[in-house]
Amino acid sequence: MRVLRMIMHSTQEASDPKERRRAAILELVRAQRIRSQGELARLLTKLGHEVNQATLSRDLRDMGVVKGAGGYQLPTGEAALQLASAGSGAATAPAGGSAALYGAVQAWLSTSVTAQNQVLLRTPAGAASTLAVALDAAGWKDVLGTIAGDDTVLVVTPDPRAAARVHKALLELKRGTTQGGRA
Amino acid sequence: MRVLRMIMHSTQEASDPKERRRAAILELVRAQRIRSQGELARLLTKLGHEVNQATLSRDLRDMGVVKGAGGYQLPTGEAALQLASAGSGAATAPAGGSAALYGAVQAWLSTSVTAQNQVLLRTPAGAASTLAVALDAAGWKDVLGTIAGDDTVLVVTPDPRAAARVHKALLELKRGTTQGGRA
């Protein structure tokens, strides 16, 4: 029955129009300030996803996206964990340090700042530990260790210069300007 | 000017009706599932805060509360981040998260100590994340990020001086003295 079809599909990216649309929504919401469903609809249309406001209302509800002072924001809590994988085209990356890190950064890294020999990473609520685990697994020499809160990861490095390197590398990873692996 | 009055008021708990109302909103939102501003208005009335829906819309926006699938919820993760950044660029209420922070500090901050560029806050068990969220939402430039444990919040700032400023500002907020130390 239907379930089987879905499984097969999820195996190869998301050919299901509904999933593709939702993935696009996720990216748009993460990337820019969306203030209304009408605005979102227009952007989606531009991306080739013609859609109705009513459907967006349902999509956003199902995805758990919330609307606040600054427009729509990504889901909070476990909801985020379930959906993130569907969002980043970087599907669930198989083991292997860097690959997994790429997906984690794409999906969960919001911002990064350095302070002394530390780097603070922000993520949607609840995703911090996931990102931290991925970063640990990557085995970068500059990363002495990480501590994850709910939406923040504290990365401890040997010194300020190392912190700067980590910061830069993560941002490049996120932007997709990928290059070799970091230290 | 007016500011002086406000400072004086914050000195004595929250005698300002607006602040009291917002504090009540904070508690209600945290305690139960509020699905609409009308519903919230009714609850507030029951608590002695007669208020208009229009005002609630403004309160909610200023406090950074978001609305999602399950009703209104306090800002977390990205929501808080966006709120904070919104203050800098646009003419959005700079004092945005302050209302929430005031209440949070009053209610949960037990002690504060600094260490290098960090500030460690203690709270009653379980309240750490709430306080951290409020602090994030306030959007202080000195606060790069926070990590909450169960009863401890680690606040990371750019440097020792900033840590000292944050420490001082929080204690003043709690004592009700001033609200000046933003930065």
Add this chain to the structure above:
DNA sequence: CCGGTCGATGAATAATTATGCGCGTCTTGC
């Protein structure tokens, strides 16, 4: 004491979001 401001609201209203219905498509069971 008197205009001139400013912040906080309420009322009314515009803008946005949620939802009841119904249609068309796809699947399954017989």
Add this chain to the structure above:
DNA sequence: GCAAGACGCGCATAATTATTCATCGACCGG
């Protein structure tokens, strides 16, 4: 092959939220 059931989605419309406009009361500088 055909009826039943499950979905996804658009339309129209109810429900909610944001915003504009007008007040009101508390200062401020004269």
